[in-house]
Amino acid sequence: MSDPMGKMEAAGGLAVTTGIDVGANVERLKTEGVPAKVAAKDPTLWGTEAEAEAAIRLGWVDTFERSKELVAPLAKLRAEFGEQGIDHIALCGMGGSSLAPEVISRTLDLGLSVLDTTDPGQILAEIGEESLRRTAVVVSSKSGSTVETDSQRRAFEAAFEGLGITDHAGRFVFVTDPGSQLEALAAERGSHLFLADANVGGRYSALTAFGLVPTALAGANISELIEQAEEFATTITNEGDNPAVVLGAVIAAQPTITVADDGSGIVGLGDWAEQLIAESLGKDGKGTLPVVLEGPAAPGARGSDRVYTTVGGSSTGLPNSGSSLAMPDTVVNGSLGAQFLVWELATAYAGYLIGIDPFNQPNVTESKENTKRILAEGLPEERPHAVDGAIEIYGSHAETVGGAIGELLVDADSADAYVAVMAYLDRIDDADAARLRSLLSDRTGAPVTWGWGPRFLHSTGQFHKGGRQTGVFLQLTGAVGEDVEIPGREYTFAQLQAAQAAGDRQALQSRNRPLVRLHLTDRKRGVNQLIHAVRELS
Numbered sequence: 001m002s003d004p005m006g007k008m009e010a011a012g013g014l015a016v017t018t019g020i021d022v023g024a025n026v027e028r029l030k031t032e033g034v035p036a037k038v039a040a041k042d043p044t045l046w047g048t049e050a051e052a053e054a055a056i057r058l059g060w061v062d063t064f065e066r067s068k069e070l071v072a073p074l075a076k077l078r079a080e081f082g083e084q085g086i087d088h089i090a091l092c093g094m095g096g097s098s099l100a101p102e103v104i105s106r107t108l109d110l111g112l113s114v115l116d117t118t119d120p121g122q123i124l125a126e127i128g129e130e131s132l133r134r135t136a137v138v139v140s141s142k143s144g145s146t147v148e149t150d151s152q153r154r155a156f157e158a159a160f161e162g163l164g165i166t167d168h169a170g171r172f173v174f175v176t177d178p179g180s181q182l183e184a185l186a187a188e189r190g191s192h193l194f195l196a197d198a199n200v201g202g203r204y205s206a207l208t209a210f211g212l213v214p215t216a217l218a219g220a221n222i223s224e225l226i227e228q229a230e231e232f233a234t235t236i237t238n239e240g241d242n243p244a245v246v247l248g249a250v251i252a253a254q255p256t257i258t259v260a261d262d263g264s265g266i267v268g269l270g271d272w273a274e275q276l277i278a279e280s281l282g283k284d285g286k287g288t289l290p291v292v293l294e295g296p297a298a299p300g301a302r303g304s305d306r307v308y309t310t311v312g313g314s315s316t317g318l319p320n321s322g323s324s325l326a327m328p329d330t331v332v333n334g335s336l337g338a339q340f341l342v343w344e345l346a347t348a349y350a351g352y353l354i355g356i357d358p359f360n361q362p363n364v365t366e367s368k369e370n371t372k373r374i375l376a377e378g379l380p381e382e383r384p385h386a387v388d389g390a391i392e393i394y395g396s397h398a399e400t401v402g403g404a405i406g407e408l409l410v411d412a413d414s415a416d417a418y419v420a421v422m423a424y425l426d427r428i429d430d431a432d433a434a435r436l437r438s439l440l441s442d443r444t445g446a447p448v449t450w451g452w453g454p455r456f457l458h459s460t461g462q463f464h465k466g467g468r469q470t471g472v473f474l475q476l477t478g479a480v481g482e483d484v485e486i487p488g489r490e491y492t493f494a495q496l497q498a499a500q501a502a503g504d505r506q507a508l509q510s511r512n513r514p515l516v517r518l519h520l521t522d523r524k525r526g527v528n529q530l531i532h533a534v535r536e537l538s
Helices: 023-031 034-039 048-054 063-083 099-108 120-127 130-134 147-162 181-189 209-217 222-233 243-251 269-281 336-354 364-377 401-412 431-443 460-466 493-509 523-535
Strands: 007-011 014-018 088-092 112-115 135-140 172-176 192-195 256-261 289-292 306-311 330-334 386-388 391-394 418-424 448-452 471-478 515-520
Touching (some): 014 243, 023 336, 034 336, 099 112, 099 209, 099 336, 112 120, 135 147, 172 181, 172 209, 181 192, 222 336, 243 306, 269 289, 269 336, 269 460, 289 448, 330 336, 364 493, 391 401, 401 471, 401 523, 418 493, 431 448, 448 460, 471 523
Parallel strands (some): 088 112, 088 135, 172 192, 306 330, 418 448, 471 515
Antiparallel strands (some): 014 330, 391 515
16 A cells, blocks of 8 residues: 555546645555445445435435436537527526536636525626526525525526516426425426436535536536546545545544645635535534635645645645645645545545544534524514624624724634634625635634635534534624515515524524624625724734
């Protein structure tokens, strides 16, 4: 067996190179036969409590084989849309239904827009475009009842009718599991339907209908993605070089893994891997926290408590962990289809090493239930402690934004703490707010994550509540200019967004975690004020 210390392991068109000593983890995985058992879909690997869930969640190991059946019908439907003058695809989905399609779309520069938000401004920008006349809508939900996705579908239907397009059923493509509400709705409406692999959980579904339907309709060559995964799959049980085993050993090696793209040509893989790792491993009070970086050597990349990993980049001269050099600890090089499969395998292996069921998500529903209750009962009355410029301050005794953030960061001084910024804003128009992640990383030595709400609720939200209880939370909300009605519902998108933010606050506060909310009464001014305040922190 090759020693992974400072060494590359390459097979199936993908290579993993690491400069940290994960030899013991690699040895354990191989000696205990874990790769072969995963390849055989053995549900007993993660313990008796996980067995029932694992028995119906291991289809991703070879789902690409069944996905070949999607190629011909999707090519046919894309051609039909082209004949109708439809050249743009909008995707309504959350978490596992949206993150892989976004990676594929951004990497291949496709005409696909991903709507995974409840922010009224972002919704309005999508449904109010004249391009809607040239748009087909993919509605993706494993359960068929995801509140964000259902609300988005209703908004698109109303928007089509507003343009006089009343026969819009043929513009909708539903992707869901067999037996869901969406399957019934497709039959009722006469919309297009693609059923996904029921034995694959959402975050492992990149190579199922959830990842492939919207991207194929937008122009992706999904046969190539499937072939890339198929080539890599032949290496799963390798006794010699086994990149997935090494990557799994790396993910389990430290409490935190930081991920950046380094010229791989793949765009946004870190966001997809973040959900896969956080939702799979952040539970039982432990797990590995993923931190997505803006680029190579971004603030917070390195630290004694984390493994700095790049997708792409140099695979030689890697330093040992703890080095102050900007070189990564681990590099993963390979095609996109192979990347999807290697990270899925590695996460399942890491779950085995850590002693975590990588297929359940016991805490994801908590914020959902809180949101549902708040929508029924009304938003709780809250008054700001102070107002500083364009920002209202909640949950702090400070009178200024800088004081409130500084006060919060005191709680991030412990060795195992991390900071999570959760922004219930428009990730397009309010994109500058994301600069706070790197600024806060400069200010504190703790890992700092960034999440757009409610998108992160289907990702790091599981880790926040089920992982190590050392998180320090900064929630950002913003005033809404123009709201958007949700047809058939008694609440609007602004009310849904506010309820989701409040529901998540309640879930975190029930765990006595430090949390400050900053509400931007003017979003543009508020974002600029936030950035300035963090820069001025001593």
